[in-house]
Amino acid sequence: MADWRDRLRESGYRLTPQRELILAAVEKLGHATPEDVLAEVRTSSSAVNLSTVYRTLEVLEELGLVRHAHLSDRVATYHSLTGEHGHDHFHLVCRNCGRVESVDPSVAEPFGAQLRTQFGFEADLGHLTVFGHCTACQEAPHD
Amino acid sequence: MADWRDRLRESGYRLTPQRELILAAVEKLGHATPEDVLAEVRTSSSAVNLSTVYRTLEVLEELGLVRHAHLSDRVATYHSLTGEHGHDHFHLVCRNCGRVESVDPSVAEPFGAQLRTQFGFEADLGHLTVFGHCTACQEAPHD
DNA sequence: TTAGTTGCAAATATTTTGCAACCGC
């Protein structure tokens, strides 16, 4: 695995302290909004601007180092595909307790195959977010 | 099927001209953003306020008359569960051409069953949006 | 008459952009 720093430079981008900090924050946080990332970066270093967070996440996503998902009806969250917890996955989000479960894309592969066969549609299963209710919240649907 | 107007009143809401117009607009448009709904309503009648559109869509969704889905990374779109085209469905969205295909939830039921068995997760398949590439765009992935 | 609704303006919340200063390579 070529280091992501090399990938950055090979693509004509530059390696900056901000980019290192932001990717590290995403890796550490798991599923983080741009604001979350900003807050995390600020705990360990001097300030970084929120615009820079947005612009950097865009670059990192273009390079395939992070992905975003819509885990709420509001903001997007980013997770890394690098680092120790980094791997492609989709999400199950409980509408009641808000818990997010990350699931390996292979679980959805039969579904992907079905969409391919039946609709000729090549699904991006790594971006999938499934809303519903987790086991615990099915018994007590309201908090 | 009790008329939705009765459902409204039974729930303690009032039937207003705005609510009639807004639901009619959603039924007509298929998948519409609040702005789309506003524009549609305005073609056939006097003005309605955008806040009212937002508030009304919220009420209609609570009553199960419309649903929203995230067909882009940006705004939500609403579709009706009433009217001639109204039925619960999930969406396949092509990242390239933007085309949206509405699919019957039964298609995703095997997937739902799998999530239920494997994770105890009760998925809301009607809210699902699957991003990917449609048949046409797989051959020519870029526009 | 009464309580739910609407319009309007202002407040929030998110994300994007212009641009001069800055800095990686």
Next chain:
DNA sequence: GCGGTTGCAAAATATTTGCAACTAA
């Protein structure tokens, strides 16, 4: 030094809210 990057402030986009006037029931 060149050209990509950043910080900052302002703009753009999207959604929500307070409140007085209005109106369905």
